[in-house]
Amino acid sequence: xxxxxxxxxxxxxxELVFAVGILALAFLxxxxxxxxxxxxxxxxxHDMIALNSANEVLERMRSIDFxxxxxxxDGLDTEDSAxxxxxxxxxxxxLREHLxxxxxCTIDVIDENEDANMTNGLIEVEILTSWTERGRERxxxxxxxxxxxxx
Numbered sequence: 001x002x003x004x005x006x007x008x009x010x011x012x013x014x015e016l017v018f019a020v021g022i023l024a025l026a027f028l029x030x031x032x033x034x035x036x037x038x039x040x041x042x043x044x045x046h047d048m049i050a051l052n053s054a055n056e057v058l059e060r061m062r063s064i065d066f067x068x069x070x071x072x073x074d075g076l077d078t079e080d081s082a083x084x085x086x087x088x089x090x091x092x093x094x095l096r097e098h099l100x101x102x103x104x105c106t107i108d109v110i111d112e113n114e115d116a117n118m119t120n121g122l123i124e125v126e127i128l129t130s131w132t133e134r135g136r137e138r139x140x141x142x143x144x145x146x147x148x149x150x151x
Contacts, residue, residue: 039134042133043133043138046098046099046131046133046138047140049095049098049099050095050099050129050131050140050142051140051142053091053094053095053105053129054105054127054129054140054142055142056091057073057088057091057105057107057127058125058127058142058144060087060088060091061073061125061146062146066121066123066146066148066149069109069123069125069146070109070111070123072085073085073107073109073125074107074108074109075107075108076088076105076106076107077104077105077106077107078092078095078096078103078104078105078106079104092105095129095131099129099131100131100132100133102130102131102132103129103130103131104129104130104131105127105128105129105130106127106128107125107126107127107128108125108126108128109123109124109125110123110124110125110126111123111124121147121148122145122146122147122148123145123146124143124144124145125143125144125145125146126141126142126143127141127142127143128140128141128142129141129142
């Protein structure tokens with residue numbers, strides 16, 4: 001191999017291969033970063049869908065008579081279509097469409113008959129949404145209290 005003189009310009013094949021290898025490693029690292037970023041974005045989107053769906057049901061509960069909330073929503077389980085009231089069936093379908101066929105939501109309504117510490121005119125609502133994401137079960141628990149107005 002001839003030694004380069006100062007007036008020769010360019011890269012040797014070894015230098016070129018080395019530079020391409022470094023660039024390839026950099027692109028692979030960035031590719032992994034993008035894939036991880038997309039997965040986190042998908043998880044965040046699913047979390048928001050679960051939270052917004054739970055809030056939608058809570059709004060439906062607030063829109064009906066306080067005395068009907070327990071009867072209509074306690075024990076609701078989207079896997080058992082008989083336990084899902086007609087007015088929230090579109091919501092249950094929405095969950096499955098956006099979180100996958102494994103999506104499930106259960107609702108427990110706790111009143112003074114179930115919890116002696118609960119005041120009359122106050123009920124606690126717990127909504128548990130679960131779905132499978134990348135072979136792993138994810139859950140989101142949402143809860144609030146509803147108060148009878150004018151009590």
